[in-house]
Amino acid sequence: MFELIHRNRRRSALLVVAMTLLLVAVGFFAGELLGSGGGPLGIVFALALMGGLFALSWFAGDKVLLAASKARPVDGESAPQLVNVVEEMSIAAGLSKPPAVYVIESNVPNAFATGRDPEHATVAITDRLLALLSREELQAVIAHEIGHIKHRDILYMTLLSVMAGSIALLSDVLMRWFWWGGGRRRSRTSSDSGQGELVLLLVGFLVVVFGALVARLVYLAASRTREYMADAGAAVFTRNPLALASALEKLGAEQAGASSEQGKTARASSPVPPSARAMLIVSPALKAGAGKRSQSPGLFSTHPPLAERIEILRQLGGQPNFSYGDYAGAFKRVSGKRASFFPSDALGEGAVSTMSFNADEPAATELRREALDGLRRGAGWRLWDCPCGARIKLPMELDRERAVACPRCGQVAE
Amino acid sequence: MRCPACKLALATLEVEGVELDFCVEGHGYWLDEGELEVLLGAEETVLEVGELGGGNGGKGPGGRRPRCPRCKRSMTPVVLFEGLELDLCPVGDGIWFDEGELAVLMTELVRAGRVVADTPLARSLDSLTRHFGGTS
Numbered sequence: 001m002f003e004l005i006h007r008n009r010r011r012s013a014l015l016v017v018a019m020t021l022l023l024v025a026v027g028f029f030a031g032e033l034l035g036s037g038g039g040p041l042g043i044v045f046a047l048a049l050m051g052g053l054f055a056l057s058w059f060a061g062d063k064v065l066l067a068a069s070k071a072r073p074v075d076g077e078s079a080p081q082l083v084n085v086v087e088e089m090s091i092a093a094g095l096s097k098p099p100a101v102y103v104i105e106s107n108v109p110n111a112f113a114t115g116r117d118p119e120h121a122t123v124a125i126t127d128r129l130l131a132l133l134s135r136e137e138l139q140a141v142i143a144h145e146i147g148h149i150k151h152r153d154i155l156y157m158t159l160l161s162v163m164a165g166s167i168a169l170l171s172d173v174l175m176r177w178f179w180w181g182g183g184r185r186r187s188r189t190s191s192d193s194g195q196g197e198l199v200l201l202l203v204g205f206l207v208v209v210f211g212a213l214v215a216r217l218v219y220l221a222a223s224r225t226r227e228y229m230a231d232a233g234a235a236v237f238t239r240n241p242l243a244l245a246s247a248l249e250k251l252g253a254e255q256a257g258a259s260s261e262q263g264k265t266a267r268a269s270s271p272v273p274p275s276a277r278a279m280l281i282v283s284p285a286l287k288a289g290a291g292k293r294s295q296s297p298g299l300f301s302t303h304p305p306l307a308e309r310i311e312i313l314r315q316l317g318g319q320p321n322f323s324y325g326d327y328a329g330a331f332k333r334v335s336g337k338r339a340s341f342f343p344s345d346a347l348g349e350g351a352v353s354t355m356s357f358n359a360d361e362p363a364a365t366e367l368r369r370e371a372l373d374g375l376r377r378g379a380g381w382r383l384w385d386c387p388c389g390a391r392i393k394l395p396m397e398l399d400r401e402r403a404v405a406c407p408r409c410g411q412v413a414e
Numbered sequence: 415m416r417c418p419a420c421k422l423a424l425a426t427l428e429v430e431g432v433e434l435d436f437c438v439e440g441h442g443y444w445l446d447e448g449e450l451e452v453l454l455g456a457e458e459t460v461l462e463v464g465e466l467g468g469g470n471g472g473k474g475p476g477g478r479r480p481r482c483p484r485c486k487r488s489m490t491p492v493v494l495f496e497g498l499e500l501d502l503c504p505v506g507d508g509i510w511f512d513e514g515e516l517a518v519l520m521t522e523l524v525r526a527g528r529v530v531a532d533t534p535l536a537r538s539l540d541s542l543t544r545h546f547g548g549t550s
Contacts, residue, residue, distance in 0.1 A: 392427055398438065402439075404438045
């Protein structure tokens, strides 16, 4: 496991270096295209842009993301069962500290992890997800998110996203400048310059135009491999690959259903802003039938095809025990590709025995209600347990003096 | 969420593991899509809540139509049977029952033999409609 992370860091570092070079190149050519000799200034500007954006996401990224998705915190007191599941999985994954737990009131089932490192991490879950999954399935989804934290994907994907974003921004600004006539002025002043500069201009133009595309594809490809690795981590932490397979199946079915229903498209949209999609358990707003394997792997998708992820986990679940190596093997059988993102050293690590999965376990509705009640208490609601067994929940906006009768037995509160 | 009739914040009632939104003042119920079926323990759809078109722009006979507490679109009146006109969200978010209307629906469903008879939830629903419907 440690080897897995270590080797991953080297690969990740290489990718970050490559992206930086691309950013520098785009910056240089953007500078040159705007004015002869402007290259170095362009580089400085590009790096400063990236540095600024990265600093912003380092210090405030998780807060911005959680605020944008209207996530609110729960703790061991307000939602003990949910927090307990997160703590169990953190221990199984060997995290030094369990992540903070946030709940989002949304009828889109999803979950994501955010933060900068395992000590400053957060897991957020929508209440629809809690309504849908059994306890074992919920454990698996949380273990997947904890996998992202353990593998340090939360920081790495943020970094790549910021780099791809900076490149896209530079390229976009430059394209607009040319579109509005900036390029024509530039070409008149350089009409007497040599052919070399013309080639430079052409190369620069291509770098700037395609740099953004390449950066985005690199980012998305990295995101997809990270999903497989988080799945593998979840399977090992829970020793229950079928639970994650079943959870993914439910999420896929729900999203496909939601987006095929007319007029409900707005509801099927993502619970988080587009920039954070790589962090989700499943990519949002799956098109109907997108779960079928016949579909193309989707170069522009943050997540691998759901059917492929499920099939890999099912194969693992059929074995009496499994290791990371078995996950890589199943990946190869299902996708037909080599699991090159799995460092070979990790593959030799010990196997865990497969736990049996109870597919008939009902959804953990009690856990969801507890979490939602926790949110409500946090938001100033008053909860009253009527002796008849009904529970009345009064929002903060209702004035405290108002007499409220239990709709079931007629008893007046307090 | 706010009451479509009096704009007061809706309170939530949890009985037998099911949550309903209700108005503490006007005693109306808001049922999200599918909640009626959960409440009745019905396997199939009791009341189709779906695409109904854009309503009537908020105006009509009897003044402004109440608005859906979820999406704020003006709700579409649907006459279910003689004596019961419910307000349905035009995009299918749910159904608004004014005071007593849930009881009328229950009575009619029982008459038509469509409700699962003796579950804890059905008994709750019976007392729910007694206290909020008819009697007051």
